[in-house]
Amino acid sequence: MDFLKQVKTPSTKNHDLLNITTSKEINFTEDNNEKLLQFLKILGKNINLRNFRYLGYAKKTGKTLTLAQMDEKMMRIIKQKQKMTLINRTQKKDEEAKHRITSPARTKESEIKTKINQQNEDDLANNNHESMFEFATKYKKYSEDNTIFSIPMSESYVLNNKLSFIGEIRDKLTKYLNISNKDIEKEISCEESSENTGFDPLIHQELVKQYLNSYSPYRGLVLYHGLGSGKTCTSVGVIEAMKSSKKKIFILTPASLKKNYISQMKFCGSTFFQEDDNWEYVEFPKDNSRKQFILDVHQITKLPINNYLNKKNGVYLQRKTPKTENDFVKIDKKVLNEQINEMIKGRFQFISYNGITMDSWNRKYKGSNNYNPFDNSVVIVDEGHNFVSRIVNKLNINGNSVSVEMYNHILTADNCNVVMLTGTPLINYPNELGVLFNLVSGGNLVIEMRCSHDNKKMVSIKYFKKALESLGNIDFITYVENTNTLKVMKNPYGFINETSGKIKYDLNGKISVKEFKDKIIELLQEAGYKVLNLEDAKDSMIKMYKKFPDTKVNFDTIFIDKQNNGLKNKQYFQTKISGLVSYVGDKKELMPTIVSSGQDDDIFIEVLEMNENVLTHYNTARTVERALDSKMKTKKNNKKDSNDQTGSYKIFSRAACNFVFPSQINRFPSFGEAKNGLSKKEGKEGKMNRPIMNVDNIENIEEDQLELMTREEMLTLNDGKYDTQDAELLETKVNKKRQAEFSEKVNFLLRELTNNAYKYFDSDIEKLVKTKNVKIATDPEYETNQENDLKLYSPKFHKMLENILDNENQGLHLMYSNFRTLEGIGIFKILLEYYGYSEFKIVKTTNASGIQEYNMEVENAFYYNSSFESIGGDESPNEEFTTLNGRKFYALYTGKEGEEEKEIIRNIYNGNFEKIPVNIKKDIRKYFFNNIASDMTNLFGEVIKLLMISSSGAEGIDLKNVRYVHITEPYWHPVRIDQVIGRAKRICSHKDLPDELQNVKVFLYLLSHNKKLLKEKEASYTQLINGDTDKEGNVITTDENLLKIMKRKKKLMQQFLTAMKESSVDCIFNYEQQDKCLSFPLPKSGINPHKTLQTNLRYKDNAYENIQVRKPNITTNTDNDRGEYIDRKKMSAILKTKYVKLDGPGGMKKKVAVDFISSPPVAFDLKHKQRLGILEKQPNGEYLLKNDE
Template structure:
C-alpha cells in the first residue's frame, strides 16, 4: 500500500484528519496486530496483511503529527479544541460552559472549626464544580468520547460518573436508543453506585410531594411525576424508579464484562472476522461504558485472564462507533508506571488515533525516557484531552492523618532517621543495599523483634538459603526476592507459634517443621477448632497449655508476636483500663496467621464478638475485669464462616451510637474490606503486615479516612492515628522482610509519581482546578489543636494542609504547574447555549423555594443576591429559573404557613401568591396573612401524677432480666412438653426454631431474637421503660444475649431519639437526652406526628401482636381484604385451625424460599392427610418431633400452636428484612398508633 494511494483515502474536515474506513478496517481486522505498534525492528518478517497494518499505523502517526503542526501554525478558534491542539487545556478553560465550573477559592482557614462544622451539616446535595465539568465535557454537545477520572479518594467519582450517565440516558430517550448504560465494577462498588443513583431510604415526603438528596437530585421523581401530583404511594415511587434504572443500566463485574464480550465474539467466531466486527459494532455503538477502578481489569491471579479482558476491551473500542468511555481510578497506575500506556491506548483507539508502545515512553527501569524529552512529549501528546485530575482528602472535610512522628513516637522511622539512625546495609538474602535505596518517605512504626520470634525468623531464613533457589542472588544480578518465598517470613513476623521439635538454642536443620511455626499449620498444632463452624470451637491443646501456657494471654503475647503485643497495649492495659479512645481498625492479609490470633488475644482480655458467638469454646477466665465498659469486636473477611453477617455488623459498627466504640471497639479486616466499604469515626488504623504495593495499603487506610467520616466527633478529635508496623531485627545491619517490602513499595511508587505529575499538569481541568494547590501546608500556614486516640499522647499541634512526598500528593511535590500556560484573558461564548443554562435550574429553583419560605416579596436585585449567597450562579441561569417558575403551572412555592402558591412578577419585584387567592389584584397584606378560621376546640394536656414504685428500680430490673434469661433458656433447650407447658410460648418456640433450622437454613440468632420480641411485648409499659433506661444508663456495663436482643427490639421503635411506649392503652413518648430517657415535653409533640403510622402496602394477611385479657400476648391474623374483620382472629381459633395454618405457612415459605434462593423454591413445605402432617418438602414425616426424655423416647406433636408461632416468626422476619416492600406484622405500639 503506497503512500500516494493511501492519501486518496484521507478526508480533511476542519483540520481534523481521519483515516478512511478501509484503512481503519485493515488496521484492526486481525486481533494479533492490535498491539504491534509503530517502532518495530525492520528485521521482523510480516505477512502481507501485517505490512498493511504497519503502513496504516505509520500513516496514522504521520497524519496525527501533521495535524498537530497545522494547528500550531493556524491558531484559529474552532467550535471546540482538537485533541492535537497544544493549547487544548487552556482553550477548554476559556469556554464559558467549562469556565463556569472552575473550582471555587478555598475559604479562609482562620476559623477552621466553624468551616468544617458547617460542611458537616446535612446540606442540600449539589454537584461539585468538578462533577459539573465532567458532565459538560462528555455531553453530546461536545465531540469528546473518552475520559479518565484520576480523582482522589472522597471526591465523588461515583457522582461524577452518574452525572454523565444520566445525561446519556436523557439523550438515549430523545434519540429512541434502548441500549443500557454499562457499569463495570466490583460487587461492593456496584451496590454503592446503585445507592448513589437511588436510595429509597433517603426519600422524604414534604407537603405531599416526594423529595430526595442524591446525585440525581429529583430527576427520577420529576420523570415519574411530571405534574407534581400529591400523595403518590411510596411503594409506587420506588417501584417506578427501580424500573427506570433496570431498563437503562446494566451492572457487570470485571470478569462478567470480559465474558459478556467473549460471548458476542464466540457466537460469530465460526462466521469470520467480518461478522464478529459487525456484532461488536451493533452491541457497543452509541453506548456509554463506565469502568470503576479501571486498573482492576488488569489485576488478576491469572495472566491469561488479564490478556483476555484487555484484548476484549480493545476490540470493543476499535470496532464500535460513537462509543463514550468513562474510566475511573484514584490509582490508574496501580502496580507500575507502564500501566498508563494501556489506558491511554484504549482512549486513543476509541477516537481512531494511533496507539503507542511502552518502550516509546519508558526505559527498562520504568523511568521516563529523557533523550530529547521524547518520552514526556509523547506522554503529553497522547494524554491531552483524556485526563481529569482532582486531589483527594479535602482538609475541611477529611479527618487528619497522624503518623508516629507527628505524635512523638520514638519508634517512628522518620524520628529515628532524624536522630542519625542508619538504614540496614543488607537485604535478607545478603545483597548489599545502596545508600540511596532506603525508605525515605514512609513513616513506619518500628517494633523490635522478640527473642523467640527472632530465632524462628532466622531459622526460616536459613531454610530459604539452603533449600530455595532464587533466594540467594549474585550482587551483579537482579537482587529482588521472589514474593512466593517471602510469605512465611511475613507471617512469622506477625505471630510465631511454638513447636516442641524446635530447639531455640540449636535449631539445626529440621526443615520439615518450618511451616508449622506460623500460619494455619502453626494454629492447628496448638489449638483445637472446628473448621466448618469456627465459633465456640477454639480450645488450647493440653500439650500447649502444659509447655507454653495460654499463647494469646496478654502476658504471653510478647514471646510470640511483637506486633500484636504492641496493638493490644494500644487498646487495653494489664489492669483492664482502656488505653485509647474511639474505634480501632486492624488489617492483615492472613486469617490464620494474624486475624484469628488477634481475635483470640482480644477474647483473652474480655472482648466478645458482637452479634454472635466468640471463638473460644469456653470464655477465658480473664483477670482483666476492672473495666466498666463493653468490649466487643467484629471481623470483616472473605471467609463466610468467620464473617456471616457482614452487613449487619458494619451497620452496627458505623451506627451513631457507636461513634466512640461504646458498642464495638475493634474491627479486624482482611483484603475483602479493601474496596467499596466505608467505616465511620475510626481513630486508629493498624496495618499489621506490609505489601509491595503502597496503593493496596492506601485502599485500607482509605476505608477509615473518608469524606465527612468523622463529623459525629468534635473537631478536636477528627483525626486518625496510622501505624504501618515494621519489625526491627536484632542484627541491625540486616533489613527485615517488612522493611524490604515497604522499600520495594516506595521504589515502585516513585516511578509512578513521575508519570502522575505529568498527567496532573496536563489534565484538561488543570487551569480550572488550580486552587487545589492552595491546600498545601505551605499555603495554609495553620496549626490546629488535636486530641489523639492514644492516651499517652493526648493533645498535639497539628500542621494543617497537604504535605510533599505523602500519599495524597502521590509521594511527589504537591504544587501543580499546568502545561502550556499560555495567557488567555477573555471567555469564549461561541458554544454556550441553553443546554448548559438549564443544567443548574433545579438547584436554583430549590434555592428560590427556600427563600420564599422566609419572605413573601423580593426585589430582583435582592433575590439574585440571596440565590448567589451560597454559590455564585450565573445571573442568566437565575433569571432562566425565575422565568420557568412563573410560566410552568406545575411549579409551586410553599410559604412559612405551608400554604401552596405560585410565583408572580411585577416589574422588578417577585412575590408569593397563595393558590386560595386567585385574584391578581390581591393586596400583599392578604398574601401574608392566613384566612380567618374558627377553631372548634382547644386541647390542654395536664401533667399526670406519677405514683411511687413500691419495689426499688434495681430489684425490679433484676427480676425482669431473670425472667428474660429464663425465657431465652427455654427457647434454646428443647424438651418434652407437659400439658401445661404446651401453652408456653418460649417452650413452643424452641421446637419451632429447631424445625426452621433443620429444613430452612435460617439464621438461628435472628429467630431467637424475633421470638424474644414477643417476650418484650408482654412486658407492661412501666417495665419496658425500666428496661429501656437500664440499657441506656451510664453505668450499664456488660450486655448478655437477652439484653442485646432487647436493644434490637427498642431500636425498632426509636426515631430521632424518641420512643413511644404503650401505657394503659395510650402511647406515651420519651426522648433520649444525655443517655437519659425523659418524658417528651409537650412543646415537642409535633415530633411524634405519624411516628408509627404505616398503613400502606399491607399484605393480605397480616400478623398482629396485641395484649390479651390475661395480660399475655394474643397473636392475631387479619385478612385486610375483609371490611368486616376489624381485629382479626386469634391464631388457633375460628378460621385458623391446623389445616388453615398449613395453607398459610406454605404460602409464606414459598415467599421465603424465593427471597432466599432456597433449594426448595416452588415446593410446599407441608403435606397433610386428614389432621396430620405426613411430609415436609416431600420427605416422609410422622407429625412428631422426638427427643429422649428420662431414658425413654418421647415425642412432641407438631401442633397448631407450633404452626402459629412459626407464622408469627416468619412474618417478623419478612418485616425485618423488608420482603417485597410490604407491611407484614404490627407490634402493639404500631397497632395503637394505626387504630
C-alpha cells in the first residue's frame, strides 16, 4: 500500500471541472498518510483506520473516477457532515457492543468490517467543538510520529522454526542494507559519540527494528549487545516499531535504572518525548467545552486528567508542521520536561522487578486469576540477566514468588513481544539460558482435543486438515491415533498462511488462542466430528510446552557434557535459539586496552603465601565450616549442593584469606564484650588460649547477614539472590535487637583495630605522613615486636597496599571487595588512613539559613589535618587546613551511602566538577587548586585517588580514567569479576589521558598455602590436608578453589555464548567470525565430512510412540512437577549418519540417520525422514536395525 501513499502533483490541468487531465510525479513526504486519508474522506469513504493504516485489499473496478476542485464552502459542508456521521456512529457503538459476540468470523469480509470498526484508542473523542477538526489536524498524536520507524505491511515472512528461516531473514536484512543510506563500515570516534550531536540510529539498531516490529511474526529477541552499542536505544526503537499495534508497553528495570531508561527514551525515542522547538503551548477553553477539550488532550498525551490536566490552564502540544519565525514562542523547558515525564508515565508501565511485592503485583497488575497482564503487550527487560537470575533462584524453591509469577505470565501471554537487554546473558549457571529463551520465545500453546467420528475413515490427519482448511492461520497440525488426540498450533497473532509457505500480516489472523480453539471446535462439529468430554475438558485443551527446560538438572542433562565441562548438542541448541538472538560486540576501538599479563584473562594474579599465624586461624575457620556442613547435612530435605551455597559456603575461610584477627581480639565477641570492650589486662595479655570460633555458638551465617545488609541492599544485589519475600523473611529472622547487637560487635572490632593499629599494622611500607602529632595515643608500655607486622595478619592487604602506594602506578585506582564490613573494605580503609590516605566524604548539613546542603569532609582517623601541612610536627595540632593539595584521598561507593552522596563522589572521581553542588566545587577549587579553576582535574587523582566499591558498585557505575583495578578476592562466577573490570573499561573513558596511559592493569589477590610450612606442620593439619586436596594432589585454599570454580564456569559459559553469537539473526553483519555463522544445511565438521546431518524429521502419522507436538522447539521427554509432558520425538534433531546391518538373511547394510539421544537408538530413513526402527548394538560393535513391532 506504500505506492498509494504518494502525493500526485498535477503538472497540467484543464480548468473545465468536468474534464481534468493530469500527468503525475511521485514525491514521498512525511504526511503521506494524512494526504491519503483526506483524499478518501473527500470521496465520502468513511473508513475508520487503525494505527497500522490498514485499509483492505485493492480491487480493480473498471470505473473511471473524475476529480473536481471544490471551493472552501463546499469543503466545510462535507467536513461538518462527516463529523455528524462520526458522532452518530460513536453513539451506537456501546449498544452494538453489547450484542457483539467475539469469535472468529465465518467470512473474511465480516471480520474485516468488525476489526476496522473498533475505535482507535488514540482517536479524539467526537464532539461539537468548533475547532476540533483543526485541533486534530494541527497537533501530533504519539501514534502519528513516524520519524523513527516505518515498514511496509505487505512483507511475507518465514517463521524461525523453519529450515529456510536463516537464509530468508538474512536476504531480507541484506536487502534493507542495500537500499539504506547508512554506512555499515563507518567508524565512530569518541568525539562523534557525544550525545550533543543528537541521535542517529546505528545500522545494527535499524536491523533489529526491521526484524522485530508490528508487522513481523517474531515474538522476541535477546539483545546480546556489548558496551557502547546503545542497547537501551535499540529497545526504545523496538517500542517505536511496535507502537502501532501494541497499546500496553511494560518496561521492567532494576529500581536504580528507571531514571536512566527514561532519559534514554527522551534522547533516542519518539519526538513526542523530546524537548525540541515544535512544542506549542495551547490554553484550555474557558467555556463549557473545557471538559471535552481536556478529554481530547488526554487521548493525545495520556496525561492524567485529575492529577495533572484539571490543575493546569493549558499544555504543550507538538505541531505536525515545523514552526516558522512568526510562530516562535518561548518554551518553559522546566514545565515541558515535567509534562513529558508525566506523558511517559501515563503511556508506559514501569515495573521495578527487584522491589515489587506480591501484594503490589496482584493489586496493580494481575487482578483476577484468569487475567494475564502481559496479553497484547510489549515487554522490555533491562539488565535481563538480573531478572533471569531471580527466576532461576526461585524455581522449584518458592513457586509463589513475584519473579516466578511474572515468568509464567510472560510465557503464556497472547500477542506479546519480549525484548531482553543484556551484555552478560549468563551469570552463574547455564540453565539461566533456558529461562532467558523461554521468556523471549514464549511457551508453545497447543490445542489438544480428543475427537471421534461415526465414519472411521474420517478419523485421519487428511480429513482433519480438510475440515479445518478454512482456517488460514494453522502453523502445525497432527493426530495421535492411539489416543484419538488432535493437536493444533496457530500462527503468531495476526498472521495467515500464504500458498508460498510463508506467512503474512492480515486482520483475519488477529484472534487469540482461546478464539482459535473455539473456532476449531465449531468447524469440527460442522464436519460431523465429536469432541470428547467437551464440557469437562474445554478449559484444559490449551497446553503449554516450554522451549527449554528451565531447571538445572533437566537443562544440564541435554546440553552439558560434565566429563569435559563443555556444551553438548551444540547444533541442536543453536537451531532452538535461531531467530531469538541479536548480537553486537563491544566497541573495543573506543575502549582502553587491558595491560597483558601473559595469561588468558589478562589479569595479574598476586599469589601470597600463608605464614604460620594465618595458617592457624585459617585452619580454625575450615574446621568450623566442616562442622557446620555436617550440621546442615543432618537437616531434613537439605538437597542443596555445597557448590550452590554461594551465600554461606566457606564464608569464614573466605574471610580468613583476606585478614585474620589478632589473638587479642575475638572475631566473634559476646554482646557484653562488644559493648564494654576489653579489660586492660585482657588487652595487654590477650586471650591466646581461647578458641577463635566455637561451632556450637555459630550458626550457618549468610554472607549478606555478615555484611549487615539492609532490605534495600539485598533487593539490589545483581545476582538476583533475594526477592521481596526473602528480604522480609530475613528481616524477621534477624530481628531488630539481634541486628543492633551484631552491628555493635562490628563497631567494637573496628574500634579495637583502629585504637591499636600501631600494634598490628606496621610494615616496611613507608607512610605518607611523617609527624609526631597523632590523634590516638600509643601505649607507652607497649614494646615493638614481630606481632605488630601487617603481614602476620594479612599478606594480601600488605601487597595491595604496596601496589596502591607505589609511585610507579600513576593514575586512578579502583578497589573491589565482596566483604564490605570487616575483612574487606572495613579493615582496609583503617589501613589506608594509618598510612596517610584520608576519606573524602560527602555529608549533609544545615547552613545558617536553615537550608540543607552537601559539604565535603576530609578528616583522618589518625592524623590532624594540620599534620599534613606541617611535616615533622606541629606545636598546636588541629583540624583546620589551608590547603589539601598533595594529600591522598579515597572514597567509598558501597551501598551504605545515599544516592545523592554516591553520585557526587562519582562525578568528582570522574572529574565532572560541573555536575556537583556549587559549594563543594568552590571548596575543591580553593583547597585543591589554589582557586585556579582551569587547573581543576582528577585525571591522576588530584582530588580522589582511590575509589573502593562493593558488590552494589560492581554493576551500573560509569567511571573514567581508571588505570589500576584491585580485586581483593575471587568470586563464585566470572561475571562478577568481569563487571568490576567493566567499571574501569568503558567507552571513551580514557580519551582525556595521553595515548600511552590509555590502558588498565588488573590485579587479583590470591592466598595460597606455603607448601614447605604445611609439610613441616603436617601432623597438626591432617584434617585440613585430607579435606582440601584437589584431584591433582594439591592442597588448595578457599581462594584457589573459588578461582578454579570461576575458571571452569567461564570455560563452559564461553561455549554457550559463542553458540549464541553464531546463531544471531544479524551474525553476518555484526560477528567478527562471519564464517562461523549458523546456516542451513549445517556445515560438515570433524574428520568425516558426512558425519553429521541436520534435519527436521517428519514422522509417519501412525508413529509407534505418542507424538505430543510436531514442532522443532520441544526439548525432552519429561513429566515435570507442573504436570507438563513433553515428547522430544518432534524436536529439530541432530542425527548422525551411519551404516547399519538389516535384520534378515544376507547381512545387507543400509545408511540411515540415527537419534543416539534415544535409548535404544532410533533409526530414520534419510530420504523420507520416516522412522525405521530401533538399533541393537552387536558384540562386534556394529548396529542391527530391528523394525518396530
